[in-house]
Each structure stands twice: as structure tokens, then as C-alpha cells.
Amino acid sequence: MSTLSGKNLVKKYGKDTVLKNVSVDIETGKIYGLIGRNGAGKTTLLSLLTAQNPATEGEITLDGQPVWENEEALSHICYSREISPLTIFGPNTTKVKAYLATAKAFYKNWDQAYADELVKLFNINVKKRINKLSKGMLSAVTIIVALASKAEITILDEPVAGLDVVAREQFYKLIIDEYAATGRTFIISTHIIEEAANLFERVIMVDDGKIVLQENTEELLSRAYRVSGDSAAVDSAVSGFKSYNPENLGNHKAVTVLANEPVDSFGESVQVEPVQLQNLFYAMCVDTRKEA
Amino acid sequence: MKKSLATRSNIYYAVTGLKLLGTVGACVLIMVAEFFIMYYGDDELFKYQMNTLVMLAMMFLVMFNGIFSLYSANWTDSMVLSMGARRKDIFRGQIIKTVVAMVLGTGVVIAAMYLTDQMDHLRIVIGMAIAAFPISALFYALGHKIRKFGKMGFVVIIMAATIGGILFGLNAATPGNPLAAFVRNLNTGAIIGIAVVLYLLFELWAYKLNKKSMVH
């Protein structure tokens, strides 16, 4: 097993600090979910981990070897990003065919047969130019590049943005198939958390340039609860625990709790329910910003 | 056994150089067809036009090479970086692309000149070929710099380069033109010297910018 590590990463764009002393470890052989609000720093973190952008401070290593400009390390990584239909000069007129051919040249383990299969599956016309593709097709192309790269650590940034529900289901099945067959590591950064939550063995939550948590999804959820009931009863039941996103309805109150360990009981006077990943994420993020 | 990243990268950029040639070749062929239709039979005029054609061909070559460099700093670099290329592969690749395009392209032009008895312009053609190198490096560096200006920056540079190039090329081709005479009389050594110095300067600038390149 290998580990892709980022230690004490800081990234500044001018005066703006986008990543504030972030440390993360990615172990191979797992499917990771990377969740966070827009602008939280997910894409920046991924850029740094894959040496696509330089870190202002901090180290990125794969098995102890720095990733920056390192052929060996880079050959194990694929970070397939959203392709922009616009370049500085105007529309991006690169043909899909050329884009895929470039991928073939640079990804060491590129599987052309698999790429062709996926092109057919997603019904892409490879002669089309990138600026003429629909959002869904653009997403499909980034997915094709990610999968056909056959890279040991494959990262997808918002892969399902623009895909309709049928294509999204297709995508999840492709990931499961490929993971089951090869054990490749996938890191999927997404907003559509609930659909994909069951795929993530580990989840990394980013908020405002910091990593809020990185753990095994199931263990995390086994310590998350939604405690509800009479306001006073709830308050006393959850005292001593970290609670988020209090919701009030008259005398009734509900609060999301994330304990350090699974809790046997909160007492008889309150109702306790498990929390889904998306709702936990919402509760934790909403709370930080003190939004309505 | 899969080739190393450096090798695959070199091949990719060499092919880019060939594609560049193809683009230039297409433009030139159109002009050739036009010229042949218009001027074949009138020997004096024909020779003069062939002259112009050769100059224009070289100019297109140098110009397109520059444009490809400009474009690379903005899109191709980003695409290739995002696919695992190293910055040094990209830097080396720029040089390879220019070498492939200029050597082969100039070779074809010289062959054409030989066949149409214009070898007296050889110095100018070779001069332009040499000039392509610092121009390519300059445009690559400029490409990085104009990112902030967006489309306008690109348009301005292209227009400036095109106008400058056309003026220079046509003037240099016209016999009797003072610029042509000046260019012809320049010491070969001086030309090469200046070109090399400029080339090294621009490449250094390009190298520094390349080292910091990011995926956009």
C-alpha cells in the first residue's frame, strides 16, 4: 500500500490564503469522498497534491518521495479536471480526439481499448470540438480520461456536474466495477453527496481552507446523531457533546451531534436518529458560518 | 516496455511541430495555386512573385511558430501539465517543436528556391529561420504574461507581429528597398550573434516563467 501525503500545506494567491496549514493522507486501495462547499479549497488541495500547482508552503510526497516534477510519482497519479470550453483566446477548439490523444501520450498506463469502450458508452462524437460539447459531454470526457488513465491514484473533480440521473448512475457503476476489478484508488470530489456517500470508504471534509475531518465514513456516521424532542430535554441530553445546527420549532428542538465515540443512550426523554453524510456535512458547515 | 515520460513528451512535441508545418503548408499551397494561376507564363513577373512567395512562406512559418508558442503557454501547457507532464518536459518540448518546424520547413523552402533559381535570397531565408528561435521564446514568455489581459492581449500581439512580419518580409524581398539593402549588408556574424544573445535571454525568461506554470 502506498500513501500520498500532504503535510502542512499552505496556498496563497496574492494576499488570499486558500489553504491554511492542511495535512492529509491518502492510502491506496480505497475510494475517498472529498466534500466541501464551493470555494472551500477542494480543487486547490487536489492541485497541490498532484503537483499541478506549487504549494506556497508544505510538502507533498508519494511514499516519502516528493511528487513535484517527479516522473515516477506522477506516473501513478491522474487528476482529471473539468475541461473549460473557453480559453483566454476564445472558444476552446481542441477536438475531443486530440484531447484523448494527448492523454494517451502522457498517461503511462493509458488503456485505449477501455477509452474507446467508454466513448461509445457515453455516446461521444470524438470529432467534435470542446467548445461545442454540452456540459454533460464535457463531464463524460473528463470521466473517460480518468478511467482510461488506469492510474493507481485517480482523482475526479465534480465528475457528475452536468450529468443527468441516468448518466450519473452509469458513472457510479463504472467506478464500482473498476474498483472491484483493480482496487485502484479513487478520490471523488462532489457536491452531490448523498448519491455517492455509500461509495466512500473514507471521507475528507474541507471547509474554509481547512480539513475538518478525514475518516472512515462508517465510523464517522456511527458517532453522528440527530437528537430531538423538548428543547430543555435536548439541551441537557447533549451537553458535553459537540452539537451543530440547532433547529427550533416551537418547544421542539433538534440538534446534530458528533460524539468522540458511539453513544449508547442520550436518555429516555429525547428521540435519537442516525444522520446521513450529507446532513452531517450540512450541519457542520452551516454552523461554522452562522447562517440562517 | 512503455517509453519514458521524457521520450513520449518529445515525440508529442515533435508531432506538434509537424502539425505546425502542415498548417503553414496548407496556407502556402493556397497561395502557390493562386500565383501559378495568375502568373504562369510571364517569366519576369513569375520570378518576382515566386520571390514574394518564398518570403511569405518563411514569414508564415516564423509567425505560426510564434503563435503556437503563445497558445501553448496558455492552453496546451495547462492541458499537458494536467496530464502528468513535467514543466521541464514542456520547456524542452517548446524547443523541439521549433527545431522540427523550422528545420524541415526551411529545408522545403530552400529546396523550392533551388528549383526556381532564387538561391540569391538564401541568406535572408536562413536569417529568418534563425530569427524564429528568439521569436518563439519571446512569444512563449509573452504568452505567460498576457494571461491577465485575456483576449485583448492576444489580439494585440498577433496584430503587431503580423503587421511587423509582413512589412519586414515584403520589404526585404523587394530589390532596391533600403531595408533590404541594410539587411543584406549586415555582417552575418553580427546577425547570428544578436539572434543567439536574444534567444538565450528570452529562453531564460521563458524558463523562469515555465518553472512556475500552473494548471488553469
Added chain:
Amino acid sequence: MLENLGEDKSIYLQIGEMIEDEILRDILKEEDQVPSTTELSKYYKINPATAAKGINLLVDRDILYKKRGIGMFVQSGAKDKIKKARRDNFYESYVKSIISEATLIGISKAELKQMLDKDDKQKLL
């Protein structure tokens, strides 16, 4: 098989329970092959490791066994093992909540007994 995974329990546990249900209902008989972890994970859109965890739990309890190179099969005697395990849990899992709800709304033991006797189809032995 249960169509949707519930929110209330760990997924791997649900996978295990669903297979047990099928065994109890004779949909999966002894020595039958059980769907592979890949098939299960695709069907439910879950991580294959989670499906594997659910299956392995059943292997540990001698409900399923592995035929190398072929797949997972139902152990003979599995049905009885599942019945016994569920028996032990029956009070905790079902009866306790009936008592709790009945207490809440004031249903007496006698009324509960009457309700049980409504079982005219003789489902209960």
C-alpha cells in the same frame, strides 16, 4: 432482496440481514450460490469493501462459506443458525418496542393478548 437501503443501520449489517432473510424465506437454499460482492455493490451502489464486510460477517458466523475461485455459498444448517440468533434478539428487537408503545397509549396486556389471538390464519404456531 430489499430494494432500498435504510438509513438506520450500518450498510454492511443490512447486507448481512438481507441475505439472512432470503435464506429464511428459502429464496436462497443451502448450497446455493450467493451474489458476489461486486454484484451486490453495483446493485446497491455501495463500496465493494462494504459489501465484502457484510458477507464476511456471515462467513464468520458460519452462515456462508467460500468456494475458492467460484464464490460464496450458503452453509448447510445456516437456516437454523439464523433462526437461533434472531430468537435471541427477538425480545430486544421487537417485543420491547411493542411494550413501550403499548404503555404509551394505554393498551393492556389483555388487549395485547387479544390482538395476538387475531392471528386467524394460524401464522403463529
